[in-house]
Every structure is written in structure tokens, then in C-alpha cells.
Amino acid sequence: MAGVMDSVNQRTQLVGQNRLELLLFRLAGNQLYGINVFKVKEVLQCPKLTLMPKLNPVVRGVAHIRGGTLPILDLNKATGGPGLSNLDNTFVIITEYNTKVQGFLVRSVERIVNMNWSEIHPPPRGTGREHYLTAVTRVDDQMVEIIDVEKVLAEVVPVNEHLSQGLVDEQTQAEAVSRKVLIVDDSSVARKQVKRCLEEVGVEVVALNDGRQALDWLKALADSGEDVSSHLLMMVSDIEMPEMDGYTLTAEIRNDSRLNGLHVMLHTSLSGVFNQAMVKKVGADDFLAKFKPDELAGRVVARLHALRGEAGA
Incomplete structure (x- = not known):
């Protein structure tokens, strides 16, 4: 896995050229999913998880990684499926969104692909309002779904959307x-x-x-x-x-x-x-x-x- 991620920090030259790199992964089935490499800090075999009381059901536990404690979210469960089983054979993608760090539990991690944003398209019409997709693309004739992680995070850890009183006169x-x-x-x-x-x-x-x-x-x-x-x-x-x-x-x-x-x-x-x-x-x-x-x-x-x-x- 280190071989997959060893050059993540060298990706910044893609920015500004309407390009991105996707880390491809799978959840419960054969469907391929993708996440922007710039959001990824690390990929590792699922560590031992500690269960905590009153956690959202999507949060499978917390992990102690690099001196910090991170919540580990089951992406399959977050998007409406059953929780992933046999955690010893799963992986965690450590990500940073909105200045917060968390791990996403996935079944397997495949590889990184270099793409143009013009190849990334909005979800097909008719997908419905409650879907968890923000975009789709194709890699080697396979459909790749890009999950709306902000929707997942907003449901697991809701943020305050209102302004402080007196901020606007x-x-x-x-x-x-x-x-x-x-x-x-x-x-x-x-x-x-x-x-x-x-x-x-x-x-x-x-x-x-x-x-x-x-x-x-x-x-x-x-x-x-x-x-x-x-x-x-x-x-x-x-x-x-x-x-x-x-x-x-x-x-x-x-x-x-x-x-x-x-x-x-x-x-x-x-x-x-x-x-x-x-x-x-x-x-x-x-x-x-x-x-x-x-x-x-x-x-x-x-x-x-x-x-x-x-x-x-």
C-alpha cells in the first residue's frame, strides 16, 4: 500500500491544469469508487478499533494513529448498505475534509488514476435526491462513482449552519x-x-x-x-x-x-x-x-x- 501512496505529496503540479488523480477503491461489491488524492493523507490496513458509547452507527469506532485518535466511518453503511464485515481484511483511507481528519473504512484499495476534470460528469438524471454521488466517470470501461463525502459527513457530524447573533447589522x-x-x-x-x-x-x-x-x-x-x-x-x-x-x-x-x-x-x-x-x-x-x-x-x-x-x- 505504501507503493500506491508514496508519491501523493508530489501531485500538486496537476492543480490548475483541470486535472486530478483519483484513488480507486471498492466497498461491499464490485462497484469502483474514487476519491481525490488531494484529500488523502494515508492508506493503511484497518487498525484495531475502539468502540465508544453513543457514536453514530456509521462510525465503527476510533483508531489511534500517529499519536492521534480518529473516527473511522464505514462508507458502505454511510451510503445505505450494510456495515463491512471481517475488518481484518479491510482498509482505512485517512482523509482531511474541512480541516478535520477522519478515516473511511473500505473493502479494498485499487490504484491511482490520472484524469481530466472534463472526464468527470455529474450523476445521471433520475438518480434521485437522496443519492450519495457527486460525480461519475469511467476508467478502463468501468463506471467509477465519486461519493459526496460532504453529505456523508454532514449526516454523521452535523455542522452549525447559522450565523452568530449580531454578526450582520x-x-x-x-x-x-x-x-x-x-x-x-x-x-x-x-x-x-x-x-x-x-x-x-x-x-x-x-x-x-x-x-x-x-x-x-x-x-x-x-x-x-x-x-x-x-x-x-x-x-x-x-x-x-x-x-x-x-x-x-x-x-x-x-x-x-x-x-x-x-x-x-x-x-x-x-x-x-x-x-x-x-x-x-x-x-x-x-x-x-x-x-x-x-x-x-x-x-x-x-x-x-x-x-x-x-x-x-
Whole structure:
């Protein structure tokens, strides 16, 4: 397994080229699943798990790894199946999402594949509202399903989606009513979280599912004669998305003279210092790790205040 993961830390050159690498794994059956390598810290044989009282049934126990204690989530159970059996023959994928580290219990880990985000597609129509897929792709003529991990985590460890009292004053809310924010995220749960947060600030929200859809929408807006940077207060975009990632979306916006004045904030569960460098490389204005409602709202309020200052000047 070390051979599979020995070059994970050398993957950053893919970022900004609309490329990603998927770690392929299986759960109870033969279906292949994938997870972005940038989310993966380590893969190991399932260690001894300690049962704890009052844990969510999806959490099979906690493991003591590298001096820390991590919850281990059974991905098969989390997505509606039975819990994996015979844990001695299973693996744990240690991941970092939204600045939190946890392990995902899987049956087997296959290999890493290098792909373009344009090869990653939204789930087929008719999948239903309660599915756990955020995207699908094909590898060697096999369907690969990419699980909406943010949905899984939100169900196991719900996050507070509401703003602290007094964070947004009446004047700011009054200013926000006339403003519109574009949010772009392939996770239905993440879109709802961000939408609720921004609506508490008072802004109108347009929510789209991926970078390609967002770029087409922005270009259509510009084609209609709208001044995009005046029409939108800002864009809040995820980074990992099918069709086109957030880095590529930002670069495309900066390369279009009709769009390049748009204030862009990248909002992602990806962790790592490389994000700050990539924000500068593609020309984004800001970066924020998910999901911190007060901090997200604070960035929107700061943008409103900045425009208030420009108007006053």
C-alpha cells in the first residue's frame, strides 16, 4: 500500500491544469469508487478499533494513529448498505475534509488514476435526491462513482449552519438586499449550507453545480450586455467539481475581459498550503476552507463594506 501512496505529496503540479488523480477503491461489491488524492493523507490496513458509547452507527469506532485518535466511518453503511464485515481484511483511507481528519473504512484499495476534470460528469438524471454521488466517470470501461463525502459527513457530524447573533447589522442587511452572489459547488449539501448562510446575510443567491455551468452562465450574462462585476457582488466557488474545477474556472474568468473584474473567492474542503499558492497563480481574490458560516458571512460583509467605501470615495 505504501507503493500506491508514496508519491501523493508530489501531485500538486496537476492543480490548475483541470486535472486530478483519483484513488480507486471498492466497498461491499464490485462497484469502483474514487476519491481525490488531494484529500488523502494515508492508506493503511484497518487498525484495531475502539468502540465508544453513543457514536453514530456509521462510525465503527476510533483508531489511534500517529499519536492521534480518529473516527473511522464505514462508507458502505454511510451510503445505505450494510456495515463491512471481517475488518481484518479491510482498509482505512485517512482523509482531511474541512480541516478535520477522519478515516473511511473500505473493502479494498485499487490504484491511482490520472484524469481530466472534463472526464468527470455529474450523476445521471433520475438518480434521485437522496443519492450519495457527486460525480461519475469511467476508467478502463468501468463506471467509477465519486461519493459526496460532504453529505456523508454532514449526516454523521452535523455542522452549525447559522450565523452568530449580531454578526450582520441592519445597515449591512439593507445593503445586501440589492446584491447577488454566485455560488458554485457540485455537492448538494455544500450548496444548501452556503446558500442558507448567505441568505442570512441578506444577499440573493444564484447556485450552480460545476465550473463549466458557471462559466457558461457568466458568459451568457456578459453576452446579454450586463456588467458582470456590477451585477454580482462576488462568486464563491468550490475547487473540486466535475467538468471544470474551480482553479480553471477562475483562470477562464481572468482571461475574459468582460468577466475579469468579478471578485472570486475559492471555498473548498481541500486542505494544504498549496492552495494559497494556487489562489495567487489563477488570480482568485480570496480563499476560505469549508465550512465556517461566520467566516464565510464575514467575507461577504467585508466585500459589501469595501463597495460602500468605494461608493463613498
